[in-house]
Amino acid sequence: MRRFHFASALTCIAGLSVSAGCAQVVNFDEYTYDIDPCGPQPVSCDSGSEMAYVMTSFDIPRAVGGRRDGFDLDATSDPICGQQDLTSPRGEGGVDNQVSATVELYEGLERVNVGVQAREGFLRGEGLVVLGLRGVDSLENDNCVDLSSRSARVPTSLPLSSLDVGDDGTLDPNLSFEVEAAAYRDPTACIIAGVVHARFGTVLTRTPGIVGEVTAERMRMRMSITPSSVQGTIGGALLLDGLLGGIAPEIVEFLRGRADIGPSSPSARDCESISFAVVFEGTPAMVPR
Secondary structure, three states: OOHHHHHHHHHHHOOOOOOOOOOOOEOHHHOOOOOOOOOOOOOOOOOOEEEEEEEEEEEOOOOEOOEOOOEOOOOOOOOEOOEOOEOOOOOOOOEEOOHHHHHHHHHHHHOOOHHHHHHHHHHOOOOOEEEEEEEEOOOOOEEEEEEEEEEEEOOOOOOHHHHHOOOOOOOOOOEEOEEEEEEEEEEEEEEEOOEEEEEEEEEEEEEOOOOEEEEEEEEEEEEEEEOOEEEEEEEEEEEHHHHEOOEOHHHHHHHHOOOOEOOOOOOOOOOOEEEEEEEEEEEEEEOOO
């Protein structure tokens, strides 16, 4: 197992890092939630203020007392393809997140930590992601906001040493970043009790030299938001055949044995995708208009 390739693949698979060769295409119209917390919404969210946050951390949801966070991607708590669903730290059942346990196994074998690697990469200006919100009327409850994710880079005029003046190991707030066009977007996200809920449908990632073309399905996000920070989870289902040719076949087969999404029938054991989730934090950022 090559640690750089595995960690980079995880980042692109999650659909969070869209720099360094990743690119997303969203088939938004073909996707619906099993359960959509936002309910019926307008076609677009035009009024309200704009906000931006740069991701400062990125990791897998760690197991706490045998519980792990994620999403219920298939609207059932029944075992699928022999894989038992998880329980979230909040006591919610039906959580689908099989990849995280595999990543923790990888970390133990390679003596690495993907969360630490991500933070260090951000401070080198690598893999930066800015989350933008438009049409925000309230950070407590808002039935329609426009949420997008953009690849970002440090302006050439800004030395890397200025990214963490406080030397606390994370990006400082209110830094200015240059951003690309939206990589993925939900124009009708919502905020319920201070939590943003969004959906991104099918995400296609391309990572030259690592995993080739990978499809992540049923993508969704929830993110607590305040004026000074965001903290969230994004998850979905990874189509395993897309990994072949970029990751060693034995690793793909290891993951296939833990696949839990997309069986041909409720009782079949031929799932084509494996569930995953990642967690992140962010701080306010500035982007040029």
